[in-house]
Amino acid sequence: MAVECDWMGNTKPFSGFSFLPLDALNEVITPNIVKAQLSPMDDFNRIVELSKKIFAILGFIEAEERIRDLFKDGLRDEHLPLKIIGGTQEYNLLISSGARCRGREFRSFSKWRDIEIEYFVRRQWLVLAPVFTTRGEHINIDGDTPLPLYDITKIAVTARATVYSGILHAAHIVPRPTHHIKVAVKHHDSLESFHEEKGTLTKVQALKHPHLIQYIATVQQGDLSYTIFPWANGGNLCDFWRSYPNALPTRSFGTFLWCFQQMVGLVDALFALHGVNCRHDDLRPDHILHFNDQDNSSVGGTLVIAFFHHAARHRISSELRHDLEDTRASSPVYEPPEATSYEPRSRRYDMWSIGCIFMEFAIWLLYGYDAIEKFRELLRDQESPPSQHGAFHKNIEGDTIIIPPVVSRGFDALRNDPRCAKGTGLEGLVSLISNDLIVIDPKGRANAEISRVKLREIVQKAEKDPSYLIKNVEAPPKVPDVFGGEI
Structure with a gap:
């Protein structure tokens, strides 16, 4: 039940991105679901605790039974995303590019066919939408990582940015609000203008003044850059x-x-x-x-x-x-x-x-x-x-x-x-x-x-x-x- 960005042909930066909300992941990947794919001797509770996203990716490519080998190889959610390294002889060697475990190799994919590895790498992004934990934080994500946004609509174009409205999924906000949040997303035309405004907004954020805008987050997604603001429901x-x-x-x-x-x-x-x-x-x-x-x-x-x-x-x-x-x-x-x-x-x-x-x-x-x-x-x-x-x-x-x-x-x-x-x-x-x-x-x-x-x-x-x-x-x-x- 992945959520797909509703881009309607006019929100190019967001086109092609889908994500599986964390609450949906927790509902779908349960101990009983994992247990059905394993023998009674396997520690399915630990798999749910540490490799729930890995199991979900395997579900997307209909290869759930391979969770046992990957888990024994030490593959955990924290290692995501994985990238293919080496030439044709090492095509089935995947390496972690996760922030905590960057560079770790996983050879348990050696028995996989090339097309299966491609599917795994391509589908992993569905479970990697970031979680916003601190108001005003900055997040660096891979260019293929989706933002937890949907119903995205272009609303304005300025000299240095394009502004969209969208819905930020509640499951990706800590502490979790009671409902999804409407936001304004500013896509900057250049990294220079992004960093210039980010510097000013950081100073404004530190003032914590009720009559100065407080942004939710700044994001660098590969070569794209965004600032996410709360939506002003009364307009200007x-x-x-x-x-x-x-x-x-x-x-x-x-x-x-x-x-x-x-x-x-x-x-x-x-x-x-x-x-x-x-x-x-x-x-x-x-x-x-x-x-x-x-x-x-x-x-x-x-x-x-x-x-x-x-x-x-x-x-x-x-x-x-x-x-x-x-x-x-x-x-x-x-x-x-x-x-x-x-x-x-x-x-x-x-x-x-x-x-x-x-x-x-x-x-x-x-x-x-x-x-x-x-x-x-x-x-x-x-x-x-x-x-x-x-x-x-x-x-x-x-x-x-x-x-x-x-x-x-x-x-x-x-x-x-x-x-x-x-x-x-x-x-x-x-x-x-x-x-x-x-x-x-x-x-x-x-x-x-x-x-x-x-x-x-x-x-x-x-x-x-x-x-x-x-x-x-x-x-x-x-x-x-x-x-x-x-x-």
């Missing part, structure tokens, strides 16, 4: 906004508080990331994932920063650097003004991006996702070079950079909304975004530590006094024209 932040398109009546106090708590968490995650001399460098709503532990009728779960393929680590203080780093993100919308300059980048690079995201968050809270779309459309319509298309900043008269009128109108609209009255948490959020985050000069931009302190103060006050977050009004005001309302 844009998906979340689209799921709740209307401003009212879904924006309850609980919704507002949860959103502010998530913003605190995201900034705290940046504070932790910056604390180990890393920048994300490509923050945008679709790089923030939503892990939802609530039912579809309520807002909840956790927003998590992911996609660290552009992340940069400072080997020396960025204030001393004068090189233009090749870390340009693929979209200019959330990039700060210094993204295209030759000035050294600081960790405040990320703070501009998170400010733009938080501005859209505030727009969504008050007016819904359609308002964000209209605001983005106006940003795209402004005259700007391709490197600033749709961005929250604009070049005028050479090197002079300004906040474009569309963004200024957006801030005015938010401040003038009666629900954003002076002294409310919402007013505090808008002030933080406009005065401290979306600031042209990075030296005048608030860092993650200052930003999280200000956001925490808002949340702490709101938890004590729910009316602090937003001013109640009898009827919501009209949507401002900058957000798609009628003029």
Whole structure:
């Protein structure tokens, strides 16, 4: 009962791989099954304990009776996989390439026909799918070793990787979960990009921050390389906004508080990331994932920063650097003004991006996702070079950079909304975004530590006094024209 990868012609790296799940192996290979192939004098319990996979392989090729000779020769599961060595005269000599017993020879195959040995070597891979025992571990496996994945579907292609969804079999996870786990599998186009991202993810993993992505494992399968992540069942932040398109009546106090708590968490995650001399460098709503532990009728779960393929680590203080780093993100919308300059980048690079995201968050809270779309459309319509298309900043008269009128109108609209009255948490959020985050000069931009302190103060006050977050009004005001309302 091998499980075959459902690759549907579009998941080439996984095509042709099948595996026998460990729970199925344990169900099929029992002492009674093995005993039926042996004499009463044979130690069938020891065979089940030490050579269960060997017996299963023999079952695949209908040669179960040969377990006695192989077991006497010392062949155990730990010796797998086996490889054929030598020339034609030693074709029936197999050698272990298992990690613990590499190089051990087994001459008990000397009486086998060549075709039988080929079948054995080919079918052994069915029982060799790895087990993931530690979150964030790295696994090196042979190019023929299957991953314990099935129902694999291609979902995205990026500049340096292809991303698939799939199901990770529960029997290959320790401790075993109650059900199989849906995962995202990133197949890297090159080992260089794989090792680059792996280094960053290892540092992120060590932080153990609930708002930073924690990967399940990295895998090198011959010349192929993968990173396996938990599946974000709520999609990304844009998906979340689209799921709740209307401003009212879904924006309850609980919704507002949860959103502010998530913003605190995201900034705290940046504070932790910056604390180990890393920048994300490509923050945008679709790089923030939503892990939802609530039912579809309520807002909840956790927003998590992911996609660290552009992340940069400072080997020396960025204030001393004068090189233009090749870390340009693929979209200019959330990039700060210094993204295209030759000035050294600081960790405040990320703070501009998170400010733009938080501005859209505030727009969504008050007016819904359609308002964000209209605001983005106006940003795209402004005259700007391709490197600033749709961005929250604009070049005028050479090197002079300004906040474009569309963004200024957006801030005015938010401040003038009666629900954003002076002294409310919402007013505090808008002030933080406009005065401290979306600031042209990075030296005048608030860092993650200052930003999280200000956001925490808002949340702490709101938890004590729910009316602090937003001013109640009898009827919501009209949507401002900058957000798609009628003029």
